Amino acid sequence: MAFPRSDVVAPAAAGPAVPQQGGQAPPTVVKIVVAGGFAVGKTTFIGSISDIEPLSTEAAMTEHSVGVDDAGMVSDRKTSTTVAMDFGRITLPGNLWLYLFGTPGQDRFLFMWDDLVRGAIGAVVLVDTDRLDQCFPAVDYFESRGIPFVVAVNCFEGVARHALDDVRSALAVPADVPVIYTDARSRAATKQALVTVVQTAMRRLAAGTTG
Amino acid sequence: MSPFPRDARAEHPDGGADEAVDAPSVRPYMVTGGRTRPSGDDLPIEALVECLVVPTDPPAVPGQGAGPGAENRSSATYSAPRLASPSAAATASLAGPESRRILELTTGQYLSVAEISAHAHLPVGVVRVLVADLAEAGAVRVHGLTQASLSDPADPRSGAAALAVLESVLNGISAL
Numbered sequence: 001m002a003f004p005r006s007d008v009v010a011p012a013a014a015g016p017a018v019p020q021q022g023g024q025a026p027p028t029v030v031k032i033v034v035a036g037g038f039a040v041g042k043t044t045f046i047g048s049i050s051d052i053e054p055l056s057t058e059a060a061m062t063e064h065s066v067g068v069d070d071a072g073m074v075s076d077r078k079t080s081t082t083v084a085m086d087f088g089r090i091t092l093p094g095n096l097w098l099y100l101f102g103t104p105g106q107d108r109f110l111f112m113w114d115d116l117v118r119g120a121i122g123a124v125v126l127v128d129t130d131r132l133d134q135c136f137p138a139v140d141y142f143e144s145r146g147i148p149f150v151v152a153v154n155c156f157e158g159v160a161r162h163a164l165d166d167v168r169s170a171l172a173v174p175a176d177v178p179v180i181y182t183d184a185r186s187r188a189a190t191k192q193a194l195v196t197v198v199q200t201a202m203r204r205l206a207a208g209t210t211g
Numbered sequence: 212m213s214p215f216p217r218d219a220r221a222e223h224p225d226g227g228a229d230e231a232v233d234a235p236s237v238r239p240y241m242v243t244g245g246r247t248r249p250s251g252d253d254l255p256i257e258a259l260v261e262c263l264v265v266p267t268d269p270p271a272v273p274g275q276g277a278g279p280g281a282e283n284r285s286s287a288t289y290s291a292p293r294l295a296s297p298s299a300a301a302t303a304s305l306a307g308p309e310s311r312r313i314l315e316l317t318t319g320q321y322l323s324v325a326e327i328s329a330h331a332h333l334p335v336g337v338v339r340v341l342v343a344d345l346a347e348a349g350a351v352r353v354h355g356l357t358q359a360s361l362s363d364p365a366d367p368r369s370g371a372a373a374l375a376v377l378e379s380v381l382n383g384i385s386a387l
């Protein structure tokens with residue numbers, strides 16, 4: 001069954017009429033992706049601002065292969081492996097739910113990102129300047145897909161080891177990509193990083209619609 | 212030290228051996244009859260699921276000392292949803308405990324595919340298939356398929372609508 005890009009998928013079979021959950025209209029959902037290398041602070045970042053305790057799930061990564069199923073039918077067999085993905089949720093006024101999805105930034109996980117970033121407002125690429133190379137795949141990915149993103153340097157021990165200009169030139173990101181300091185443990189810093197992502201997305205969108 | 216540049220691709224290690232990727236979880240795929248995601252492909256992980264069927268409590272057995280409400284709730288039953296033209300695999304998956312768990316989780320609250328996956332300990336791909344089956348059977352409704360941030364370049368109004376949503380998000384985060 002295809003899911004149309006409409007607000008609601010009408011039930012095919014009419015069941016008993018049930019009022020919407022607690023009489024509440026369904027929230028508008030938006031999401032921001034948090035990417036970065038191992039132990040760079042993704043879960044900490046999400047947990048610093050999430051309304052719910054960060055949850056972890058297995059995102060199945062599937063590969064296609066054709067096989068024959070039990071009934072003798074040729075089927076589109078897939079083998080799968082899984083990768084842990086963290087996420088949190090923030091309830092915003094106006095019946096808005098913002099999901100934050102944290103995902104490892106290694107090359108070999110990139111193929112699950114197309115799915116993850118579809119419809120996302122944008123992304124935060126968390127960076128540890130001692131292991132700057134770990135963010136390269138994520139930066140390449142978001143840049144090549146035209147997805148709004150912000151490079152956020154996580155200041156472990158509250159210490160900025162490198163000037164933002166140095167990080168910017170090492171990453172060679174375009175001028176319209178903000179490079180900022182953050183502290184994954186700080187709600188205020190996380191909030192500021194998210195604000196920067198949304199502003200970046202809005203600038204992109206405004207530029208796109210006006211010309 | 213200055214961070215080494217992004218162009219130094221050759222020097223860029225791919226994470227190392229410490230990042231264990233779990234072995235394929237075979238069992239959950241039995242749940243869906245081996246289908247990983249034939250029909251749930253378009254279902255975003257943040258899509259919200261709403262249960263549409265009413266749980267019917269099993270008849271109370273008199274004199275058996277009814278337990279606390281939580282126990283009764285966990286034993287609530289649902290009439291198994293039916294598909295219009297179900298495949299054998301879909302029928303089996305709809306009757307299974309995993310589908311029932313999804314219905315329980317989405318009764319009285321909207322819950323995303325990702326959250327269902329986490330709470331039910333099922334991979335996202337499996338939840339997608341089961342939710343697609345349940346939606347087709349009319350047992351759940353799926354919301355949040357309009358992705359506000361994605362504007363359609365062909366439709367000038369969609370950009371404005373997306374901007375309006377982003378503005379609400381911006382104001383909301385700023386006020387946290």
Ligand SMILES: Nc1nc2c(ncn2[C@@H]2O[C@H](COP(=O)(O)OP(=O)(O)OP(=O)(O)O)[C@@H](O)[C@H]2O)c(=O)[nH]1
Pocket residue numbers: 036037038039040041042043044045102104154155156157158183184185
């Ligand atoms: N001092 C300090 N420690 C931090 C900061 N951010 C994260 N940590 C610590 O670094 C470790 C890794 O943080 P996580 O949030 O688990 O990082 P992650 O990116 O989710 O890690 P993986 O999911 O394993 O890749 C934890 O022990 C955190 O407490 C920070 O800003 N400052």
Ligand SMILES: [Mg+2]
Pocket residue numbers: 042043044086102
């Ligand atoms: Mg983590």
